[in-house]
Amino acid sequence: MNQVNASAKKTRIEVRDREFLVFSLGEEEYAIDILKVQEIRGYDNVTRIANAPEFIKGVTNLRGVIVPIVDLRIKFRLSKAIYDGQTVVIVVNIAGRVVGIVVDRVSDVMTLNDEQIKPAPEFGVNLPLDYISGLGSLDKRMLVLVDIEKLLTSQEMALVAEAGE
């Protein structure tokens, strides 16, 4: 009995299942840890912020909370930034902050285990490698797993005031 438990536990550690929210930027499919996602909403009513980088679309009102909206498509020149009925904002919770990211489309939620996650190659993706935690392969699909927390808190995103400023 004990042995069975132990081995079950062991397997769980070896192949940990994690859930990812899959979205697309242009032709590529990306995925982020679903635990970071707060909600998904449409893109509308964004107030522009002057003197901010182009990819920061502005701020919006999320039930009384002012949330900045970032367009990753502009930041990484991934696809044409078109705002239509399909354009979605994924609201993520990172480092105690709420940030909305604009994506072309949200497709589904996928479960990947550790065996399905491969290390990221040195080339072949449009995002800087620093922010990629791996590649997920599922049947014939390839998902780029983005470390959204690292990406959004990075200096180049200019979302967080630099120390001393």
Added chain:
Amino acid sequence: MDITDFYDTFFEEAEELLADMERLLLDLDVDDPDPEQLNAIFRAAHSIKGGAGTFGFEALQRTTHLLENLLDYARCGELKLRRDLVDVFLETKDMLNEQLAAYRQSQEPDPEALERICRVLQQLALEEIGKGSVDIADAAPAPVESTTAVDTAAPAEASGRYCVALLNVEAKDRGLLIEELAHLGTVERQSGDETRYEVVLASSLRSDDIEAVMCFIAEPDQLQITPMAASEPVAARAAQHAAPEPAPASSDTARTAPEKAARPATGAGESASIRVPVAKVDQIINLVGELVITQSMLDQVAEDTQGAQAGKLSSGLSLLARTARDLQEAVMSVRMVPMDYVFSRFPRLVRDLASKLGKDVELITEGKSTELDKGLTERIIDPLTHLVRNSLDHGIETPAQREAAGKSRTGNLLLSAQHQGGSILIEVGDDGGGLNREKILAKAAANGLNVSENMSDEDVWQLIFAPGFSTAAEVSDVSGRGVGMDVVKRNIEAMGGHVEIDSSPGQGTTTRIVLPLTLAILDGMSVRVGDETFVLPVSGVIESLQPKPEDLYPMVGEDLLLKVREDYLPMIAVHTAMDISGAEQDPTRAIAVIVQGQGRRYALQVDELVGQQQVVVKNLETNYRKVPGVSAATILGDGSVALIVDIADMYRLHQSKKSRAAHGAAPSYSSTNSISDFGAPAQPRRVH
């Protein structure tokens, strides 16, 4: 759950207890101390000691233990209070505050300071109590060993006898309790059943100490401790106090019955209140704000609705509107705290400073119950402290000077607060010598400020807010460094308020601070620029007008000056500062809003004034970062976000953009670097 989870509660409790202690010490009549007050001070020290022992804060425990001993002698009349003794107690209290602060940051308190204060207290105990008592120095409590120390050290003949009754204690717990009691003294007899089990204990400890130890195991209402022996000789008492006391329970439940009865009289501050994190209150404010927005959205829908249901709908909505408004007011009032929170720290400051400066000063506070937003009370403390120091140092004269001027020897310092419409008026007044007009003018001229003999008094008084301005002949410990008044003014303006001075020679000086009641709500004027809406704080708006071509003066570069009556004001177009396309380019077809912030007055060019309304201020930095030229954001009636313009910062943004354009290079915008621009006033400022 870890014991460290309780640290914060302890720190907060201890801070409150220390504040209480200070208040009581200051109130104490040295010649005829009120036993109730002494008891209350003692209890405060005792409770802190208990908590410190529980959490293992040894320095804190040791200091409070020594203090507690002295206080105990004082309350049973064996120690005659003197003013200098109270000073030592106050000093100890400050030391305790420091120790607490150190522990709060997970550091050990300064060991030298600890040794010093312990020495002072021990010395005091030796001198004041006399040779009869045991050297307290040897008795610094080591909580871990304390119980064994009692066993060996406590002399049997000094013991008191107690009847310890255990009420409703189960048999299995009883064994533990009796075992514990055996550590405290000698268990002479025991009998009884589960509802009442009596133990006769011979112990050198006091009953509340026994109770405190037992509280780790049993509930306070399960214990009843009654002394059996008559009161012990004084020498024995001293020995008892010298003996280390075991760490009592952290809470103040460790009280015996007679003391409990005395409690309510001193517990004036223990009103029925709950401690709530500010974040929770802010969340409620947010949600209520949302409710108000939703309600105004529904209003618009109702206006367009036709038919039989429309009347019902609109009457329901007006009810909703009223409730929502009441709810918003009620929630806002939760953030309000009485000014007593601020004023209560001044008696000590005034007392210390006055004795340092050799002056007699009586502090009068009025309007303690006037309420102000919690966030503001914290930020007003520093400016007020500065003003009070100034009044004491420069304002109020020495007793001899006062007598010569035909005034009472004791100077008066008045701190008052009152509501005035949507603002609060805080006054710091003294009946000292008043400001010296000639001296200020001379100093201002020496500092290169633009002054003339014909300036009105009000304008002259405003000069002391200029940076680096101090008329004090020599720099003292208290004030005179000339940093300060400009900081005071800047701090107050940053809070959306303003400050003015009223002074007459020989009669005194009064400084008036006017602040908004809250920072959470702002009287805003919405303006349109292109397709975008901005909100200007009404407090910073002086007037608005449509510029006439003949009043506009182009300057070198792209600057534009606007003549408003006699003044030439720089004109800043919001659309260039904020890169807005589609805005009105021609200034004569736009609106110029004359604004003033941090002493700087200029004209802002906008397309249109939309209206004036109260807006709920939302922090942009919660999820984003500081935006140049913008202080915060708000949510408009249609649910969209509008940015609130920071008037002073907008000017800096404009300047930095201009210099960037001029130099070709791109020095990054930084609000901190360019603050110095604001230092020198270009022209005499007028207070509105």
